[in-house]
Amino acid sequence: MRHIVWLDDDYDTIGSLVRLLQRDGHRVLRLRTVGEALDHVTDILSCDLLILDVLLPPGKAVMENDDHYRGRTLLRTFREEWGFNRPVIVCSIVAKKELDAELEALGVASILRKTETTASRLKREADRIWRERAEIPERT
Amino acid sequence: MSNVLNNEERQFREACLDLAVEFTGMGLGVYVEKTGEPGELTITPNSRSRFEGFCKYMHNDPHRKALCEADHNCRANTASDEGLQLCHAGLYNYTVCYQVGSRKVVLIGGQTCIEGQEAESEARFNEFADGENLPADERAELLRRLRQSKKIRRRDLHHRLKRPLRNIGNWYARYLEMRRNFEETITNVAHDFQIHVTALRVDADLLCSDLEAPGPIRREMREEARDLFNKIDRLRDVVENHLLGYLEAPRFEYRTIGPIVHGAIEAYRSQAAEKGVRIEVDLELVGNRSPEIEMAESYLGRAMHNLVQNAVKYSYHGLADRDRVVRVTGRVEPRHSVVGYQISFENFGIGIDDDERELIFQRGYQGRRTRDEYRPGSGNGLYFAREVIYLHQGQISVQSWDKGSAFLTRFDVWLPYEQPKEQR
Numbered sequence: 001m002r003h004i005v006w007l008d009d010d011y012d013t014i015g016s017l018v019r020l021l022q023r024d025g026h027r028v029l030r031l032r033t034v035g036e037a038l039d040h041v042t043d044i045l046s047c048d049l050l051i052l053d054v055l056l057p058p059g060k061a062v063m064e065n066d067d068h069y070r071g072r073t074l075l076r077t078f079r080e081e082w083g084f085n086r087p088v089i090v091c092s093i094v095a096k097k098e099l100d101a102e103l104e105a106l107g108v109a110s111i112l113r114k115t116e117t118t119a120s121r122l123k124r125e126a127d128r129i130w131r132e133r134a135e136i137p138e139r140t
Numbered sequence: 141m142s143n144v145l146n147n148e149e150r151q152f153r154e155a156c157l158d159l160a161v162e163f164t165g166m167g168l169g170v171y172v173e174k175t176g177e178p179g180e181l182t183i184t185p186n187s188r189s190r191f192e193g194f195c196k197y198m199h200n201d202p203h204r205k206a207l208c209e210a211d212h213n214c215r216a217n218t219a220s221d222e223g224l225q226l227c228h229a230g231l232y233n234y235t236v237c238y239q240v241g242s243r244k245v246v247l248i249g250g251q252t253c254i255e256g257q258e259a260e261s262e263a264r265f266n267e268f269a270d271g272e273n274l275p276a277d278e279r280a281e282l283l284r285r286l287r288q289s290k291k292i293r294r295r296d297l298h299h300r301l302k303r304p305l306r307n308i309g310n311w312y313a314r315y316l317e318m319r320r321n322f323e324e325t326i327t328n329v330a331h332d333f334q335i336h337v338t339a340l341r342v343d344a345d346l347l348c349s350d351l352e353a354p355g356p357i358r359r360e361m362r363e364e365a366r367d368l369f370n371k372i373d374r375l376r377d378v379v380e381n382h383l384l385g386y387l388e389a390p391r392f393e394y395r396t397i398g399p400i401v402h403g404a405i406e407a408y409r410s411q412a413a414e415k416g417v418r419i420e421v422d423l424e425l426v427g428n429r430s431p432e433i434e435m436a437e438s439y440l441g442r443a444m445h446n447l448v449q450n451a452v453k454y455s456y457h458g459l460a461d462r463d464r465v466v467r468v469t470g471r472v473e474p475r476h477s478v479v480g481y482q483i484s485f486e487n488f489g490i491g492i493d494d495d496e497r498e499l500i501f502q503r504g505y506q507g508r509r510t511r512d513e514y515r516p517g518s519g520n521g522l523y524f525a526r527e528v529i530y531l532h533q534g535q536i537s538v539q540s541w542d543k544g545s546a547f548l549t550r551f552d553v554w555l556p557y558e559q560p561k562e563q564r
Contacts, residue, residue, distance in 0.1 A: 013339045013374075016346055016367060023360075093334060115338050118345040 001139050002048035004028045009057050020123040033059025034070050048136050050088045087129045156312045158186045163304040167191040168249030171216035175242040181213050192251045194285040216246040230265035234301040238313040241320045247309045250301045253291045336375040343368045390436030392559050398430030404444035408452045415457040416464050423470035434559045443528035446521035451487035456546050463488040480556040491547025492540040501526040
């Protein structure tokens with residue numbers, strides 16, 4: 001079993017994307033706003049995979065230099081200020097080359113377009129990442 | 141889509157400008173700048189044909205033409221109010237500014253001299269001529285043309301320039317505002333569609349994969365099929381609440397309210413039964429009949445659907461029997477001496493915090509207590525319902541009380557029997 005955090009306000013609609021991962025026995029914690037993410041920092045820092053949308057509502061969080069891509073800004077904070085080193089899949093409707101380049105620079109392992117992603121594709125990506133990151137063992 | 145809208149806006153902008161040119165008889169430009177993007181100055185051929193001889197002569201030289209355009213752009217960019225401005229070469233322009241959302245619009249033009257202020261014009265011209273090292277013959281020709289330019293008396297400024305520019309500017313700003321709302325609606329609907337279709341695709345893919353695998357039909361396949369059905373329903377909500385609500389014009393007629401409410405209830409009775417929730421209805425009759433209300437039936441019907449659906453979907457299914465109920469009651473109720481009918485929708489389940497009682501009627505807002513299976517909407521149903529109630533000159537409010545195991549939430553809708561004459 002692995003711990004996955006999915007940060008996305010659309011998850012109610014596209015919740016089925018993680019169904020195959022759940023069937024494999026992985027635990028998925030669903031968060032939908034920046035505020036909720038900040039309430040669950042410990043869960044995020046210790047997770048085995050973060051699935052993230054770049055478009056996020058702020059929730060109760062007040063962000064400095066608030067911008068359109070709050071997910072990207074939040075990831076930068078996790079990486080640069082909190083030493084977050086866990087693998088990340090970005091799954092978003094946004095398709096912009098410059099943004100993709102920024103996300104890759106932040107060490108995002110995979111960028112998926114929501115409109116083209118299926119549950120099996122997401123599972124394949126997650127399995128591939130865990131295979132390549134042998135330091136993330138299965139939990140019991 | 142954006143290109144189509146941009147072309148349409150450009151055409152409308154040019155038409156407005158030409159109209160302003162006709163009204164004033166002077167050359168005008170319109171400058172539009174969107175936050176974070178460079179501004180764009182539009183001058184139509186019709187407008188150029190009204191330029192003063194001075195300006196025409198200046199524009200014969202590409203370098204001086206570029207200077208004129210840069211000066212126009214710079215003054216429009218820095219203008220924040222309406223008033224007279226002296227151009228870099230000595231003619232006066234009038235500017236009118238508007239802020240529409242993230243767009244700044246400046247109508248600028250009327251190359252003219254102001255009576256009594258010729259000295260200022262010539263001083264500015266001399267600065268320009270010195271800076272450009274104009275040859276003596278050109279300098280003399282330009283000065284001659286400047287002095288021949290149209291002169292306006294200060295007291296004529298109002299009706300010659302201010303009023304027509306303001307009127308045309310108001311018109312254009314109103315158009316931009318309408319277009320902004322339209323764009324916002326299209327963007328929201330497109331996003332909703334994209335997400336819902338993505339969700340359908342994910343669920344259909346899961347179900348297909350499961351069905352292709354050997355073996356009997358399993359529980360999760362039934363869940364996937366049910367998910368697909370629910371998501372199709374939600375996509376239908378997007379179409380009905382956004383697109384149809386936006387496109388159909390309301391038509392007001394007297395209709396009995398009873399069948400409208402009962403129609404909405406019947407549509408959700410089976411969904412309620414699946415959750416073990418019963419729906420109780422008690423609509424007060426007037427002289428043994430359901431009262432007649434002047435309404436736009438298709439609009440009000442959809443609003444009633446949204447309110448019943450809301451009550452059903454946010455009802456808890458694990459409650460004691462007495463609380464697994466949605467109550468719909470109707471009472472004749474005059475308000476401020478206007479005869480009307482109040483319909484209340486009550487349910488036990490997800491509550492609404494006090495500070496959200498206004499927010500939940502905003503487009504796209506979803507209550508903060510809603511989660512997982514109790515968060516299945518697009519956040520547009522209540523927005524649409526309130527718009528419809530307001531369209532009927534009615535009122536809508538919500539209250540929520542913590543009853544321990546669940547919140548009792550009640551939406552009150554009040555509708556007047558009659559609509560004002562202009563509504564018919």
